Amino acid sequence: MVHSLTPNLILIGFMGTGKSTIGRLCARALRFRFADTDALIERRTRRTVSAIFSEEGEPEFRRLEAQAVNDLAMRANVVIATGGGAVLNPANASVLQASGVLIWLRVEPEEILRRCGTRESRPLLAGAAEPLDRIREMLTAREPYYRAAADACVITTGARREDAAAAVLEAYHGLASQWPHLPGRRSS
Amino acid sequence: MLRILTSGESHGPQLTAIVDGLPSGLAVSADAINAQLARRQQGYGRGRRQAIESDRVEIVSGVRFGRTLPGPITLVVRNKDYDNWRTKMSVAPVDEPTAAIVCPRPGHADFAGALKHELEDIRDVLERSSARSTAILVAVGAVCRELVGAIGGRIYSQVCAIGDVTARTAAADQIEGLAEAVEASPVRCADSAAAGMMIAAIDEAASRGDTLGGVVEVVAIGCPPGLGSHTHWDRRLEGRLAAALMSIQAVKGVEVGAGFAGCSLPGSEVHDELLYDPDLGYHRARNSAGGIEGGMTNGEPIVVRCAMKPLPTLKNRLRSVDMTTREAVQAHFERSDVCAVPAAAVIAEAMVAIVLAEAALERFGGDSMAAFQRNFASAKEALASRGYTGVRWSIPSRRT
Ligand SMILES: Cc1cc2nc3c(=O)[nH]c(=O)nc-3n(C[C@H](O)[C@H](O)[C@H](O)COP(=O)(O)O)c2cc1C
Numbered sequence: 001m002v003h004s005l006t007p008n009l010i011l012i013g014f015m016g017t018g019k020s021t022i023g024r025l026c027a028r029a030l031r032f033r034f035a036d037t038d039a040l041i042e043r044r045t046r047r048t049v050s051a052i053f054s055e056e057g058e059p060e061f062r063r064l065e066a067q068a069v070n071d072l073a074m075r076a077n078v079v080i081a082t083g084g085g086a087v088l089n090p091a092n093a094s095v096l097q098a099s100g101v102l103i104w105l106r107v108e109p110e111e112i113l114r115r116c117g118t119r120e121s122r123p124l125l126a127g128a129a130e131p132l133d134r135i136r137e138m139l140t141a142r143e144p145y146y147r148a149a150a151d152a153c154v155i156t157t158g159a160r161r162e163d164a165a166a167a168v169l170e171a172y173h174g175l176a177s178q179w180p181h182l183p184g185r186r187s188s
Numbered sequence: 189m190l191r192i193l194t195s196g197e198s199h200g201p202q203l204t205a206i207v208d209g210l211p212s213g214l215a216v217s218a219d220a221i222n223a224q225l226a227r228r229q230q231g232y233g234r235g236r237r238q239a240i241e242s243d244r245v246e247i248v249s250g251v252r253f254g255r256t257l258p259g260p261i262t263l264v265v266r267n268k269d270y271d272n273w274r275t276k277m278s279v280a281p282v283d284e285p286t287a288a289i290v291c292p293r294p295g296h297a298d299f300a301g302a303l304k305h306e307l308e309d310i311r312d313v314l315e316r317s318s319a320r321s322t323a324i325l326v327a328v329g330a331v332c333r334e335l336v337g338a339i340g341g342r343i344y345s346q347v348c349a350i351g352d353v354t355a356r357t358a359a360a361d362q363i364e365g366l367a368e369a370v371e372a373s374p375v376r377c378a379d380s381a382a383a384g385m386m387i388a389a390i391d392e393a394a395s396r397g398d399t400l401g402g403v404v405e406v407v408a409i410g411c412p413p414g415l416g417s418h419t420h421w422d423r424r425l426e427g428r429l430a431a432a433l434m435s436i437q438a439v440k441g442v443e444v445g446a447g448f449a450g451c452s453l454p455g456s457e458v459h460d461e462l463l464y465d466p467d468l469g470y471h472r473a474r475n476s477a478g479g480i481e482g483g484m485t486n487g488e489p490i491v492v493r494c495a496m497k498p499l500p501t502l503k504n505r506l507r508s509v510d511m512t513t514r515e516a517v518q519a520h521f522e523r524s525d526v527c528a529v530p531a532a533a534v535i536a537e538a539m540v541a542i543v544l545a546e547a548a549l550e551r552f553g554g555d556s557m558a559a560f561q562r563n564f565a566s567a568k569e570a571l572a573s574r575g576y577t578g579v580r581w582s583i584p585s586r587r588t
Contacts, residue, residue: 011479103381106388143388152381153388164242171381176357185386 008100017105025165073099104150197315203324213557231530245392295500319437329538340410355382397504402529426482441495447479447549469577
């Protein structure tokens with residue numbers, strides 16, 4: 001495995017937790033580039049994520065996502081914002097762990113709902129009758145995966161984006177020196 | 189001699205402590221005690237009861253004008269919930285007794301207590317075995333902390349691990365500087381990235397109807413050398429600390445300094461070489477001993493850690509047996525926390541305060557605080573004349 005000495009900063013977590021917003025702020029502070037797996041997929045396919053979901057189905061999206069994760073993980077000095085489902089695939093999680101420090105952004109379901117609404121661009125929420133229940137349900141299913149993959153967790157409920165970014169950077173700097181031998185990593 | 193007796197049931201009218209043997213003239217304030225009681229009630233993962241209770245102490249004997257009298261102190265913490273339990277916990281017999289608890293909760297005192305005391309209703313055990321009793325010990329600890337403060341001791345705690353999440357914990361010489369961050373953290377952990385993971389682990393356990401344990405550390409900085417004794421098994425300080433800490437419900441292990449991890453290293457990497465410098469006096473480059481050698485404090489920070497098992501009452505109930513019919517059933521469920529590790533850290537501080545106060549009284553004695561302070565001052569002079577200054581651990585901490 002080839003990697004640069006400075007680990008990348010990888011943000012994982014549910015949709016609406018601020019991975020892209022906070023990721024951009026962190027990238028600026030670290031003088032890293034910013035990349036987003038969903039944006040890369042959209043650029044490559046020239047289609048929106050929701051279009052891929054509705055026209056080709058979730059399995060095809062997950063295949064494209066795994067490719068995007070693999071490609072971004074090979075770059076150096078990047079902040080990578082991952083799609084909310086990316087680390088549910090253990091292969092993606094281990095590729096990302098080999099690329100950098102994984103920080104999990106976590107927000108309360110009520111705030112996720114406020115941030116996302118039932119926007120068309122969030123295919124997994126679209127059409128849900130009780131979106132808050134749907135979010136809770138998805139969180140219960142997904143959080144164990146986020147927790148298993150993450151090296152640190154930053155709770156951003158109610159936080160200003162600058163403060164959240166500062167907390168992420170603090171966690172990143174605290175762990176970067178030990179990477180890739182981070183405490184609690186089951187495999188590395 | 190310091191003597192402490194506590195009483196009270198978890199859902200009875202009140203918890204009571206009688207503390208006898210403190211010097212007269214020690215400052216005692218309800219505010220200081222209440223502040224400690226409030227700290228015990230904080231922490232992520234606690235159930236509804238902490239919201240109901242908001243504990244306050246009443247000092248009903250032994251204190252006048254803010255100072256201890258020669259006689260025993262009596263502290264009372266009322267159970268605010270008692271109003272809802274007047275019938276179930278009635279002192280006098282009641283016409284219609286509430287249904288007995290007959291299905292022991294594994295991991296609790298229920299089963300052994302019911303057999304030992306030949307009880308029909310397990311409530312008669314659990315009312316006293318419950319960790320509710322730690323509230324009154326925290327109150328006693330708050331009084332003792334004042335005496336420990338009189339010999340320069342300051343007591344801190346932090347959470348090192350919850351479930352499978354381990355924090356990068358502050359070294360003993362940094363804990364004082366991080367105390368504010370620890371107090372501000374809902375899991376008493378200054379490593380905020382790990383604290384986030386701990387909170388997530390607690391949420392995850394809660395959603396599965398499960399519980400989590402963990403590890404807490406208590407550090408006492410500034411205590412002079414010579415508390416405790418090497419001469420008898422029951423006077424060795426680490427033994428007394430371990431007994432006090434193991435008495436906390438759900439604490440299953442105690443380690444001192446490098447503890448179990450130190451046991452896999454060669455001696456050269458463990459023992460703390462003794463150094464001398466005219467400015468610092470005697471000092472050490474590390475503190476694997478956790479401030480205790482041969483059953484006595486050696487002047488370095490006292491460092492003890494407690495392992496807390498996951499709480500035994502599970503929403504996702506464990507298998508048990510109905511003790512009346514002997515049929516397989518699910519264990520009784522009584523309101524319960526998911527994780528009480530942060531609270532255990534505060535309770536552990538109180539237990540350390542009690543043991544150190546007792547050891548301080550043995551070493552410096554005195555019927556009044558004036559006598560105690562004279563004795564301490566002369567002991568300090570004797571230490572200084574022999575090259576022990578303790579400057580590194582005096583307030584404020586000089587080390588970085
Ligand atoms: C602060 C604190 C709170 C506790 N809360 C609970 C609780 O809510 N539910 C539970 O089952 N055990 C709780 N416990 C642990 C039990 O009281 C304890 O496991 C039980 O009494 C058996 O004692 P042992 O574990 O020391 O053998 C708590 C312990 C402490 C220190």
